[in-house]
Amino acid sequence: MLVAALGLAGCGDPLDPLLEVTGPTMGTFYSVKVARPPAELRTETLRETVTAVLDQVIAEISTYDPTSELSRLNADPTTDWVPVSAELLDVVAEGQRISELSGGAFDITVGPLVNLWGFGPEHRDGTVPDAAAIAAALERVGYDKLALRAEPPAIRKARGDIYIDLSALGEGQGAARVASALEARGVTDYMVAIAGAIRVRGHNAKGAPWAIAIEEPTPGRRSVHRIIEISDGALSTSGDYRNFFEEGGQRYSHEIDPKTGRPIAHSLASVTVVDADATRADGLATALMVMGEARGPALAEAEQIPAYFIVREDAGFRVVSTAAFQRYLRE
Incomplete structure (x- = not known):
């Protein structure tokens, strides 16, 4: 549930071959661009590869799929050790870090x-829950x-x-x-983009670093606030x-403060965060967003986080960027 950054491959016709596929996933959309693809890679093969990977991720960690591995863990009422896949454990471990x-x-x-606030799979009309309901939910958080x-x-869960x-x-x-x-x-x-989470490597079809637009955070409107350039991360x-x-x-x-x-x-x-790992960048952006402007x-x-x-x-808007982020800003 992150805000989408806009991926830009550059203006004008690309100089080098470019494959691109898009589609729905995780309640949002993905976009994958491959510049200078290997000779044997075709658009349909690319689409099949992306779809298979994302379907597997959903099968592991989705709360919207009642049959997913995570949903089964959540439904387990015990406080015993529950065997999980290495993939699910890795994501949970990153969250804990x-x-x-x-x-x-x-x-x-x-x-x-x-x-409780109506932003999960148990969708409900947006209404403010009472203090007792919030207190009861907080007992299950930590x-x-x-x-x-x-x-x-x-x-292992301390509470079932x-x-x-x-x-x-x-x-x-x-x-x-x-x-x-x-x-x-x-x-x-x-460039792989799933809503506001993006992973890039190399250069776009013009041979330049990938240019990514940070959106202006205005409800009901989509416009570019700032362009950044990145070639690996x-x-x-x-x-x-x-x-x-x-x-x-x-x-x-939908950004809930767990405290x-x-x-x-x-x-x-x-908040926009750059990191070597896309999962970590995703979580750090949410963490810093919850922590606020100070x-x-x-x-x-x-922590030298870009x-x-x-x-x-x-x-209007005021911008604060860390020293580590400066190298990504386009003049």
Whole structure:
């Protein structure tokens, strides 16, 4: 549920061959571009590869699919060790690392709150839940209520009703896995975008770094705020301006603070993060978004995370970017 950044391959006709496929996935859309593809790679083969990878990711970590591996884990009422795939364990472990780094601002056990506020698979009309319901959901939240085991892979819940939600990592995981599949086929120049999670390598069809547009965080409108250039890495954008509901003149975002049990209520409108790993970039963007316009940039600067913050103010937008992000900005 991240905000889509716009992928740009450059203006005019491409100088080199370019394959492109798009389609629906994870409740949003994907776009994959391959410049200078291997001679044997065809558009239909590319589409089949991407679809197979994304379908497998959904089968592992989706909360919208009741038959997925994660849904079965969530439905397990025990507090015993539950065997899981290495792939699911890796995503959960990444979430736990980001939780530690962010002091709990990021928490994959936030699912009960996401559902309570109407932003999960148990969809309900946007209404503000009462304090008692929020307090009850908060009892089931806390990344310290999970234990992980590497060999053999397993997860143990401290309470049987713990509900893990990996949507803040899912698009990044999808982008990372598609990128790996492309590289296994000999692809060296590509852009994989799943909503706001993007993984790129090499150069576009003009032989230049991939140009990616950060959206202006304005509800109901799509426009480019800033272009960045990147030739190897991942980036992800998280924001409060696409998925929300309004009640009593107040807007309630899908970005839930695991500490308060309520949607974020600060001035930070969006965060874009660059990282070597797409799953980590996805989670870090959400963590920094929840932390807000003061704590988010402070953590990103301290950890040397390339991050770009757009803060909403009465007069418009104010930008804060870390020193590590500067090299990606197009003049």
